[in-house]
Amino acid sequence: MTAPAKLIVHHIPVCPFSQRLEILLALKGLRNRVDFRVVDITQPRAEWLLKKTRGTTALPILETPEGRILKESLVILQYLEDVFPQPAVAQADPYRRAVENMMTRLEGEFCTQGYVFVMNQNPERREALREGMLKQYARLNDFLMEHAPDGTYLFEDFGWAETVFTPFFMRFWFLEYYEDFDLPHEPPHEPPYERVRRWRDACLAHPAAQQVSKEEIVKLYYDYAKGAGNGALLPGRQRSSFVFEPDWRGRPWPPKDKYGHSATDEELGL
Numbered sequence: 215m216t217a218p219a220k221l222i223v224h225h226i227p228v229c230p231f232s233q234r235l236e237i238l239l240a241l242k243g244l245r246n247r248v249d250f251r252v253v254d255i256t257q258p259r260a261e262w263l264l265k266k267t268r269g270t271t272a273l274p275i276l277e278t279p280e281g282r283i284l285k286e287s288l289v290i291l292q293y294l295e296d297v298f299p300q301p302a303v304a305q306a307d308p309y310r311r312a313v314e315n316m317m318t319r320l321e322g323e324f325c326t327q328g329y330v331f332v333m334n335q336n337p338e339r340r341e342a343l344r345e346g347m348l349k350q351y352a353r354l355n356d357f358l359m360e361h362a363p364d365g366t367y368l369f370e371d372f373g374w375a376e377t378v379f380t381p382f383f384m385r386f387w388f389l390e391y392y393e394d395f396d397l398p399h400e401p402p403h404e405p406p407y408e409r410v411r412r413w414r415d416a417c418l419a420h421p422a423a424q425q426v427s428k429e430e431i432v433k434l435y436y437d438y439a440k441g442a443g444n445g446a447l448l449p450g451r452q453r454s455s456f457v458f459e460p461d462w463r464g465r466p467w468p469p470k471d472k473y474g475h476s477a478t479d480e481e482l483g484l
């Protein structure tokens with residue numbers, strides 16, 4: 215199959231779903247084959263974009279040179295793998311591919327649990343949400359113990375499953391910062407987390423996955439930690455923590471106490 219001339223991805227720069235596509239292309243050394251165009255999540259979607267998506271607002275979307283639109287990061291990921299088959303990121307062997315597909319199917323609940331946790335505003339629910347998050351990690355740990363007990367990644371190298379999960383390991387820096395959440399270190403833990411920790415830490419450090427930093431995530435996702443997702447404005451605020459200007463690098467680190475304090479635009483350097 216020949217690759218189309220130039221593909222366009224419309225995306226929100228810090229979006230984890232879009233980072234999946236960037237990681238896949240980085241692994242292939244083909245980042246320049248796709249034109250990433252930035253959409254500001256704090257503004258209503260432009261008419262031209264809504265026309266392309268037939269009214270849906272979720273990003274990323276991929277636009278082919280013929281103007282056809284693909285939605286859903288996992289669908290787009292597979293499309294990129296198919297049009298740029300070399301070097302392959304997905305496993306070629308049918309059994310191995312099925313195993314990585316099974317792992318991919320765990321991403322939805324993992325992601326939802328982390329976002330529900332960070333957006334929670336009720337201190338009484340914290341412990342239950344922490345336990346729910348640990349259950350998700352335990353499930354990944356168990357999967358890795360079944361299919362790859364001794365290695366680092368699911369297979370020999372950082373591949374498909376790592377491309378799917380790493381953006382969420384990175385977003386969940388917001389749980390570390392705002393919820394003091396991390397995998398327990400002291401033995402004994404029941405169930406254990408050593409295997410998934412090894413996997414997560416290697417994923418976080420991989421050179422193909424460095425599109426965002428902890429500082430950027432913590433600063434941009436402040437509003438999520440206060441219960442406002444997708445660029446929505448919190449009461450008393452004029453600006454979302456997701457705005458492009460002022461740039462996050464020049465802003466102070468937000469207050470960690472999400473339950474006891476609501477920072478103003480000024481405190482956040484907005």
Ligand SMILES: N[C@@H](CCC(=O)N[C@@H](CS)C(=O)NCC(=O)O)C(=O)O
Pocket residue numbers: 226228229230231271272273274285286287288444
């Ligand atoms: N299931 C979709 C989820 C995409 C998604 O939720 N993207 C977020 C940005 S991280 C978004 O566009 N939110 C704004 C909206 O849905 O209007 C995928 O995998 O692509």
